[in-house]
Amino acid sequence: MNSIRVFAPATVANVACGFDIFGFAVDSPGDEIVLRKRDKPGVEIIDIIGDEGRLPREAMRNTAGIAIQTFLQHIGSEQGIEVTLHKQMPLGSGLGSSAASAVAGVFAINELMGRPLKTMDLLPFAMEGERLACGSAHADNVAPSLLGGFVVIRSYNPLDVIRVNTPDGMHCTIVHPDIEVNTKDARFILKNEVSMKNTITQMGNVAGMIAGLMKPDYDLISRSMVDVIIEPVRSILIPEFNEVKQAALDSGALGCSISGSGPSMFALSRDAETAQRVGLAMQAGFLAVGITSELYVSEINQQGPKILSPVTATA
Amino acid sequence: MNSIRVFAPATVANVACGFDIFGFAVDSPGDEIVLRKRDKPGVEIIDIIGDEGRLPREAMRNTAGIAIQTFLQHIGSEQGIEVTLHKQMPLGSGLGSSAASAVAGVFAINELMGRPLKTMDLLPFAMEGERLACGSAHADNVAPSLLGGFVVIRSYNPLDVIRVNTPDGMHCTIVHPDIEVNTKDARFILKNEVSMKNTITQMGNVAGMIAGLMKPDYDLISRSMVDVIIEPVRSILIPEFNEVKQAALDSGALGCSISGSGPSMFALSRDAETAQRVGLAMQAGFLAVGITSELYVSEINQQGPKILSPVTATA
Numbered sequence: 085m086n087s088i089r090v091f092a093p094a095t096v097a098n099v100a101c102g103f104d105i106f107g108f109a110v111d112s113p114g115d116e117i118v119l120r121k122r123d124k125p126g127v128e129i130i131d132i133i134g135d136e137g138r139l140p141r142e143a144m145r146n147t148a149g150i151a152i153q154t155f156l157q158h159i160g161s162e163q164g165i166e167v168t169l170h171k172q173m174p175l176g177s178g179l180g181s182s183a184a185s186a187v188a189g190v191f192a193i194n195e196l197m198g199r200p201l202k203t204m205d206l207l208p209f210a211m212e213g214e215r216l217a218c219g220s221a222h223a224d225n226v227a228p229s230l231l232g233g234f235v236v237i238r239s240y241n242p243l244d245v246i247r248v249n250t251p252d253g254m255h256c257t258i259v260h261p262d263i264e265v266n267t268k269d270a271r272f273i274l275k276n277e278v279s280m281k282n283t284i285t286q287m288g289n290v291a292g293m294i295a296g297l298m299k300p301d302y303d304l305i306s307r308s309m310v311d312v313i314i315e316p317v318r319s320i321l322i323p324e325f326n327e328v329k330q331a332a333l334d335s336g337a338l339g340c341s342i343s344g345s346g347p348s349m350f351a352l353s354r355d356a357e358t359a360q361r362v363g364l365a366m367q368a369g370f371l372a373v374g375i376t377s378e379l380y381v382s383e384i385n386q387q388g389p390k391i392l393s394p395v396t397a398t399a
Numbered sequence: 400m401n402s403i404r405v406f407a408p409a410t411v412a413n414v415a416c417g418f419d420i421f422g423f424a425v426d427s428p429g430d431e432i433v434l435r436k437r438d439k440p441g442v443e444i445i446d447i448i449g450d451e452g453r454l455p456r457e458a459m460r461n462t463a464g465i466a467i468q469t470f471l472q473h474i475g476s477e478q479g480i481e482v483t484l485h486k487q488m489p490l491g492s493g494l495g496s497s498a499a500s501a502v503a504g505v506f507a508i509n510e511l512m513g514r515p516l517k518t519m520d521l522l523p524f525a526m527e528g529e530r531l532a533c534g535s536a537h538a539d540n541v542a543p544s545l546l547g548g549f550v551v552i553r554s555y556n557p558l559d560v561i562r563v564n565t566p567d568g569m570h571c572t573i574v575h576p577d578i579e580v581n582t583k584d585a586r587f588i589l590k591n592e593v594s595m596k597n598t599i600t601q602m603g604n605v606a607g608m609i610a611g612l613m614k615p616d617y618d619l620i621s622r623s624m625v626d627v628i629i630e631p632v633r634s635i636l637i638p639e640f641n642e643v644k645q646a647a648l649d650s651g652a653l654g655c656s657i658s659g660s661g662p663s664m665f666a667l668s669r670d671a672e673t674a675q676r677v678g679l680a681m682q683a684g685f686l687a688v689g690i691t692s693e694l695y696v697s698e699i700n701q702q703g704p705k706i707l708s709p710v711t712a713t714a
Contacts, residue, residue, distance in 0.1 A: 292553040
């Protein structure tokens, strides 16, 4: 195999009550990456399409480049690689854009090198990409993007990632308003202390969310999609947050909150039809104050990354 | 029916990571109550056996008396009731002694009055008993005692109690050292603020615990039985806490922590044999510093209260 094309899904982190511990993958949007072996050593980014020139082209300053490079170092390979990245989602949107690129990169290089590592063992390399993009090696986007489905990051030290089943018909709505929030800023405004009362409330919702997903029990999921710690702070960075959330709930969403650190908002619904209706209502909410937005409706992605092109077998 | 005898189970609240939101019932110990109808109105406590005279005999100052009284008021009955309470567990032990009495009382009176309410709807009356005993209407002992099994108190306002399945073979060890901790004191020493870091760690363990119980996955349960918020503070009230906990883990327990507000300690194990071995090791740990203790080993109680005596059908 000399080249490979891989898709990795966008992700919704936090999922209302699960700050830094919950995340799930969606079928759309996502990033595509193309890797090609070359004789000259080193990882080189040939092109990035769809970022309007905003992402660094230098491999060691790019999330996918870092992930590929640390993987190759780990397996002791000096294989040269040319990278073409197709960004198919907005940057700084709260949809795990950097994570999707890193996951696509490390999944692709593992396949290209004959799959020396298991998928789960690719996580640390993708997290190195996140460290570059976010300042810390968070896993709540890379883990669901890599593993698919709904995941819990139970612990970072040691890393303990748990996959939780989701109800079959459940759909996700994502609305990305055309405004920007910097992830580092969104983290900076959070307090370092939480009241015991809010901690207990949030733990109850975290427990309810997992039980609701696993039973499954849509009403319980709905009741548990409440965030008393992060959303009240971060939502002030998103114009019309309360109105858009209410529009989602009024349209039948189980719940609605900020995707990752925003500004994208997400909702969960019982079926595709509701999820679509919820999305249009959310878009209308933003448009009422002149904010345009992109809408994505999809099932929970269960697969993680996938190989897109047929493998070209050349010696 | 003129009289009834009911058993209600003891409970382990908090369950390591789930402060104020987790609780489960055990088959042993528990309290027994006998109710008898009488012509004279009012609730009267005829006798309390096994409390060494420490519990109030005045019905409206007794947790079972309060629960029965508020239930009768709710259904608009002036039925006179004589109560005999058989305390079969230590008071102030962290095993939900007051909750078991309240649950036994309200379950018994509901049966005696022809079951006007469903079991779940008895919870508020048992919680009134808790308000008397603990100063606030906590549900993390009364809910599992009433419903059986492992429960999550997702929310108090409105009350939202969720029952979660547990692995079939799982057994609980309880060791009650012969020392006393006042529930109000144990709550008073807790801080009002929790660091964001500890909140996130605890949420991860709460999610892991629910997923571990429901999958079921014993290793995940074990990894999730970690409390970084409450145990480090409350354990200082229990002599030899660290040594006893380590003895439990060394003997094969999945995890070990404080039962409720202590001083009882509990452990969970994969089977009865391990749970018994764990218990003896924990007792030896206390005995090393001269503290005697009671040992209880049982499955997770799945039934809640049960009627013990055959119902005497008299007109």
